[in-house]
Amino acid sequence: MSKTDPRSAKADRGGPNQPLIIAKDLKKHFPIRSGLFNRQSATVRAVDGVSFDVKKGETLGIVGESGCGKSTTARLLVGLIDLDEGHIVFDGDGLGEDISLKELRRGVQMVFQDSYASLNPRLTIVDSVAFGPKILGLGNPTGRARDLLGRVGLDPNRFADRYPHELSGGQRQRVNIARALAMEPRLVILDEAVSALDKSVEAQVLNLLNDLRREFGLTYVFISHDLNVVRYISDRVLVMYLGEVVEIGPADVIYENQAHPYTASLFAAMPSMDPDNLTEEPPLAGDPPNPIDPPSGCRFHTRCKFAEGVCSAKTPKLSVIGGDDTHQAACHMQEPGSGHSAAIKEAAE
Amino acid sequence: MTDAPKPGTPLVEFDNLKVRFRGERTVHAINGVSLSMQPGEMLGLLGESGSGKSVTLKTLLRLLPPKRTDIEGGVRVNGTDIKTLSGRRLAAYRGGEVSMVFQEPALALDPVYTVGDQIAETVMRHKGVSRRAAMDVALDMLTRVRIPSPERRLKNYPHEMSGGMRQRAMIALALACRPQLLLADEPTTALDATVQIQILLLLRELQKEFGMGVIFVTHDIGVAVEVSDRIAVMYAGNIVETGTTRDVIKDPRHPYTKGLLAANLHGAVKGERLDAIPGSPPALEEPPSACSFAPRCAFARPACLEALPPEIDLGGGHKVRCVLEQDQVKTPQPVEA
Numbered sequence: 036m037s038k039t040d041p042r043s044a045k046a047d048r049g050g051p052n053q054p055l056i057i058a059k060d061l062k063k064h065f066p067i068r069s070g071l072f073n074r075q076s077a078t079v080r081a082v083d084g085v086s087f088d089v090k091k092g093e094t095l096g097i098v099g100e101s102g103c104g105k106s107t108t109a110r111l112l113v114g115l116i117d118l119d120e121g122h123i124v125f126d127g128d129g130l131g132e133d134i135s136l137k138e139l140r141r142g143v144q145m146v147f148q149d150s151y152a153s154l155n156p157r158l159t160i161v162d163s164v165a166f167g168p169k170i171l172g173l174g175n176p177t178g179r180a181r182d183l184l185g186r187v188g189l190d191p192n193r194f195a196d197r198y199p200h201e202l203s204g205g206q207r208q209r210v211n212i213a214r215a216l217a218m219e220p221r222l223v224i225l226d227e228a229v230s231a232l233d234k235s236v237e238a239q240v241l242n243l244l245n246d247l248r249r250e251f252g253l254t255y256v257f258i259s260h261d262l263n264v265v266r267y268i269s270d271r272v273l274v275m276y277l278g279e280v281v282e283i284g285p286a287d288v289i290y291e292n293q294a295h296p297y298t299a300s301l302f303a304a305m306p307s308m309d310p311d312n313l314t315e316e317p318p319l320a321g322d323p324p325n326p327i328d329p330p331s332g333c334r335f336h337t338r339c340k341f342a343e344g345v346c347s348a349k350t351p352k353l354s355v356i357g358g359d360d361t362h363q364a365a366c367h368m369q370e371p372g373s374g375h376s377a378a379i380k381e382a383a384e
Numbered sequence: 385m386t387d388a389p390k391p392g393t394p395l396v397e398f399d400n401l402k403v404r405f406r407g408e409r410t411v412h413a414i415n416g417v418s419l420s421m422q423p424g425e426m427l428g429l430l431g432e433s434g435s436g437k438s439v440t441l442k443t444l445l446r447l448l449p450p451k452r453t454d455i456e457g458g459v460r461v462n463g464t465d466i467k468t469l470s471g472r473r474l475a476a477y478r479g480g481e482v483s484m485v486f487q488e489p490a491l492a493l494d495p496v497y498t499v500g501d502q503i504a505e506t507v508m509r510h511k512g513v514s515r516r517a518a519m520d521v522a523l524d525m526l527t528r529v530r531i532p533s534p535e536r537r538l539k540n541y542p543h544e545m546s547g548g549m550r551q552r553a554m555i556a557l558a559l560a561c562r563p564q565l566l567l568a569d570e571p572t573t574a575l576d577a578t579v580q581i582q583i584l585l586l587l588r589e590l591q592k593e594f595g596m597g598v599i600f601v602t603h604d605i606g607v608a609v610e611v612s613d614r615i616a617v618m619y620a621g622n623i624v625e626t627g628t629t630r631d632v633i634k635d636p637r638h639p640y641t642k643g644l645l646a647a648n649l650h651g652a653v654k655g656e657r658l659d660a661i662p663g664s665p666p667a668l669e670e671p672p673s674a675c676s677f678a679p680r681c682a683f684a685r686p687a688c689l690e691a692l693p694p695e696i697d698l699g700g701g702h703k704v705r706c707v708l709e710q711d712q713v714k715t716p717q718p719v720e721a
Contacts, residue, residue, distance in 0.1 A: 100576035203664045233432035233603065234647040235680075238660035245655070260577060263649040267658075286654070304581040306606025308650045310629040313610060317582040321532075322546035 047091070049127035054088035055222055055254045056112065056143070061085045061121035063107050067327065077327045081107040083278035085121075089222065094248070094255040096269030096286065098262060098301065100323050104278040105258045109226045112256065113145045126221075141171075144215035148227035150207035154199040154214075160184065161195035164214045171218070183213040186250070187243060205236035209243065216251065224256045229264065241268060262305055266290050271361070274298045277326050277334040280353065284362030294356040294364035297335045333367065343367075345374040394420040395565055395597045396444070399458035402671075403439055403621075406452050412671045413439045415621040416457070416692075421599070421614075423564060426591055428612030428629070429601045430644070434665050436621040437601045441567045444599075445478055461565065480510045483558040487570040489550035493542040499526070499553045500538030503560050510561045525556035528593070529586060548579035552586065559594060566591075568600045572607060584610050605648050609633055614701070617641050620666050620676035627702035637704040639681045675707070683708055 063082040066075040082104040089095045097105045110116045112123065114136045123130040123139070130139050147153040154163055164180035173179065181191035187209040199207055208228060215223050225244070229237045241264065247253060259265050265272060265286070272289050274282040274297065282295040293299040303318035319338050324330060330337045336346035345367050353363040354370045367375035396419070403414035414436045421427050431437045442448050443459060446466060459466050461482060469477055486492040494502055503522035504515060511518070519538070526534035529552040542550055551571060558566055568587065572580040588611055591598050602608050608615050609629055616626040617638065625638040636642045643661040652658060663680040666672075675681070678688035687707045696709040 100578065205664060233665075234605075235432065235643055235661035236664060238647040238649075238658040239662065242658050242660055245657070261649075262577075263652070267649050267652045267654055300578055304577045306581070306584075306604070306610045308606050308609055308633070308648070310609055310633055314581060314585065317578070317585055319578040320582070322548045322579055323576060 047126070051091060053091075053127045054124075055091045055126055056256075057088040057122075057124040058108070058112065059086050059122040059124070061108065061111050061123075062119045063104075063111055063116065064119055079326050080278050080329055081326060082111065083329075085275070085278070085280055087273055087280065087283060089254055089256060091221075092248075092252065092254055093270040094257055094268055096265035096272040097256065097258045097275060098260065098265050098272060099275035100260065100301075102277070102323055102326050103275040104326070105275050106226055107278075108275070109145065109224045109256065109258055112222075112224055113143050114139055115145075141218055142220055143222045143224065144218050144220035145224040145226060146208070146211045146215050146228040148231055150204055150211055150231065151199060153211055154207060156199055159196045159198055160189075160202070160210045161191065163199075163210065164217050167214065167218045176217075180213070180217060183216055184210070186216075186247070187213045188239075189213070203236075205232050205240060208232060208240055212240075212243070212247070216247065220253070222254045222256065224258070226258045227260070228257075230259060230261065237264070244268065262290075262302065274301065277324065277329045279334060280365065281335065282362075282364040283353070284356070284359075284364075288359070288362050292357075294362065294369050295335075295366045296339050296341055296368075298364070300338075333365070341368060341375075341377060343375050349373070393463045394460075395423040395425070395462060396421040396599070397458065397460040398440075399460075401440075401443065401457040401459060402455070403436075403443055403448070404454040404456075404671075405448075406454065410669060412668045413621050414443070415668075415672055415676075417618075417621070417623055418695075419616060419623060419626065421597055423597055424591075424595045426588075426598045426600065426611060426613045428608035428615040429599055429618060430603070430605060430608045430615055431601075431618030432603055432665060434620075434668070435618040437618050438569055439621075440618075441484065441569050441599065441601055444565075444567060445482060445484055446474060476510065479506055479563070480561050481563055482565040482567065483561070483563045484567040484569060485551075485554050485558045485571045487573050489547070489554040489574075490542060492554055493550065493557075495542055498539050498541055499545070499557075503553075503557050506557060507560050521560055522556070525560050526553070528559075528590065529553070529556045531556070547575055548582060551575060551579075551583055555583075555587070555590070559590065559596075562594060562596070564596055566596050566598045568598060570602055571600075573602070573604070580607070581610075587611060605633075605644055606650070617644070620672060621668060622672070622676065622705065624677065624706070625702075625704045627698075628700065631698075631700065631702045635702075637698065637702075637709055638677075638706050639683050639708070640677050675705075 061082050062084055065079040065081055067077040069076045085108055099105050111118055125139055125142055128134040161180045164183055165176035168176035168179055181195055184191045184195060189209055229240050257268050269286045272286045273280060276297050282298045293302055300318040307314050324337060332347040332349050333351050336342040351365045351367045351370055353365045356362040356364055356369055367373040368377045370378060398417045398419045401414050401417040405411045405413060429437045500519060500522045503525055504518035507518035507521045523534055523538055526537055531537050531549060531552050572583050600611050612629050615629050615632040616623045619640050625641045636645055646659045661680050666676055675688045675693045678684040693705045693707050694710060695703050695705050697703050
C-alpha cells in the first residue's frame, strides 16, 4: 500500500535508493555564558560530528543516555535549532541549497515527549491538528483534521472539540501524532514520544505507529532510552555517547553482538527480568561525564574497562564490524592497527 | 515508639485501607488494600500512574493533607496504629523508624545546605548526639553508599553533584538513623540506565547490610524484579496480585499482570502486533463496586461486573483478585517451599 500511496510517490524525487535524509557531520555547540559581562566561559559540545542516513521506509532508533545529544540531533534534523556545521540532505536535496527550511518541514515532522506541553492549551484538539494545514493553505483543514483524529483512534464526534487537559496522556500523544501527520510528512521524528506513557498505553501507541507507518508509507527516527522499545520498532539502531556516534547497525545484529564496550554496558544495564538470574554487578561505575569538556580521544575511555593509552590519545573512527558494512563501531579495539592490544592485528601489517 | 516489636509482628500491616481525597472532585485513590510485610522484606509495589502506589507510601508516612483526606481501615507499623501518632511521636516516627527516598533527589534535598549538614541535622534530631558525632555518621553513610571521596562530598551542595550521586546522598540521608522501614518512591526513574542499575544493586546490598524492610514503588516491572523478594501489583487503588517475585513473573494469574508483562516488550517480536491492554485506567471518582479492570479485560464475563472480585489464595503467598481463578482453583495448589 505504501508504494502506491499517491502522495509519497509524487513527493519521491530521489528514487528508492536515495536515503530519505542524510545527516553529514552535524555539529552543535552551545555556549555557556557566565560572570559579570556574560562572557562565554565554556561550551557544551552537544552534537559533535554526527553522520548517518535514514533509508526510505525504515525506522532508525537512536539510543543513549541523557546528555548524549540524541534530542539535539532530532532538533537539528527538523531545523528547530541551527546547525553550527554540517549538512542535511533530504531526498537528494540539500537543506539551504535546493530546499528551504520551510520546505524541509513539510517533509519532516516531530512528536515530542511531553504530550501536554506540546499542545496549545487554548485550542481544541481539532483546531490544533488543523492549524498547520490552515497556515499552509491546504484545502479543508478541519475535515482533514477530523479524519486524522479518527485514524489515530480518537473518534472525532466525541473528541474533536475537547481541550488538551480533558484528555489522558495516551490520548494527547495520539493528537500530537495526528498533528504531525496533518502536514503529510514523509519522515516523522519521535523524540521519546512514548516514554512518558504508562506501559499498557505505550503498547497501544506503538501498535498505532506501526499501523500508520504502513498506511502512510512513513519513515521514522525513533529516539528512546528504552532498549526493548527500540528493538521492537527499529530496523537499524544508532548508539550515541557524549555527542558522538559510537555504534550503528541493524537492530538484530546490535542486540546480539555489541561491538562497542559502551553499547555492551548499556545492554548489560537492562534489568534482567529473571528472578533466578539477577544482575550481579553494575556494568559501569559513575555517571556519564559532562558534555562540557568531554574526555579526550575516545570519550568513553574514562568509564571503559578496556581503556589503554591509545584510547585517551586518539579519537577512534567508525570502522566496519565483521565485514558487514552496515554495522560500524567507533572503538580502537575494532580498528586494525590502532595500537590497542586487543585490536585485530592481521590488517595492521 | 521505638520499642522492640513483639516477635512475629509484621513490620507493616494494611487492613482494608481506603483513602479518599475530597475537593473539587472526589478521588477514591485506595480502595481496600490489605497487605502485610515482614521485617527485612523487600517488597516491590508495581503499578501505573494513578494506581495508588505513591498514595500508599504517603499514607505510611502520614504525608497526605489531613483536611482533604479521609483514611479508613488500619495501618500499623510494628504493631502501632500510625493514625494515632501526632506531635513528637509522629516526628520521631518519620525519619527515625520509617524514611523515604523520593524520585527526584534534586527536589528532595535542600539546595542551601551541604549534603553533610543535611544528614547531620537528621542524626542530631533523632539520636540526640553532638554535631561532631553526627558529622561522623554522615561521613560513614556517604562511604556506605559508595560515594567516591566522601570527605570532600560532605561539603558539597546538592547542585554540585550528578544525578546518580545525589540519589546516593538521598539514600544516605534516609538510612542515617537506621530506620526499620525504607520507602522508595521510584528512586531510579529519573536516572540513566547505567546509573539506575548501580542504584538498584546498591539498595539491594544496603538492605542486606542493614536488614531493614523496603517498599519499592515502581512502574517498571524489570526494576521490580531486580530488587524485590515479593511483588504486589496495584491497579485502580487495589492490589490485584501478590506473590514472590518468581511466582508473579513466571506464573502471572491476573490478566492485568499478564498485560503488563507483555507490554514490557521483553522478548516482543519485531513487527508483530503487541498484545496491548486497550483503554485506560478508570478515573476513580466512585468507589469500585466491581472489578476495576473488567472494562479493559479480554477475559471479562458477567460475574466480573456484578461484585468485587474475591481474593483467591493460590498457596505460597501467591494471591490474586480475579473471578477467573475462583473457578480454576477448587482445591488449594500444592505449596512448593
